[in-house]
Amino acid sequence: MLRSDAPMNSLQYSVVLQDWTEDDIKLKIDFKDPLQVSQGDMSDSIKIKVVQPSLFVSAVSGKSLQAEDSALKSASIPRQLPKGIVEEELV
Numbered sequence: 001m002l003r004s005d006a007p008m009n010s011l012q013y014s015v016v017l018q019d020w021t022e023d024d025i026k027l028k029i030d031f032k033d034p035l036q037v038s039q040g041d042m043s044d045s046i047k048i049k050v051v052q053p054s055l056f057v058s059a060v061s062g063k064s065l066q067a068e069d070s071a072l073k074s075a076s077i078p079r080q081l082p083k084g085i086v087e088e089e090l091v
Contacts, residue, residue, distance in 0.1 A: 034080030
């Protein structure tokens with residue numbers, strides 16, 4: 001959800017699957033221009049929904065993800081560093 005001062009069409013991104021285990025899935029959102037994220041006084045937020053929860057089946061129980069569990073919580077997106085800059089190197 002766009003709440004910052006950036007125009008909606010400036011927030012181009014791709015989603016990268018970083019890890020998938022029987023316990024969780026880790027995704028990375030790679031913004032084309034990270035400096036456009038969360039500009040101004042309000043942070044942008046993101047909400048991810050699993051469109052086909054039946055595709056996610058537990059290796060332990062054999063049960064699939066339930067529809068009510070397919071909507072994940074929203075998260076606020078902090079301002080981003082320019083591409084190529086690593087936060088740990090700034091200290």
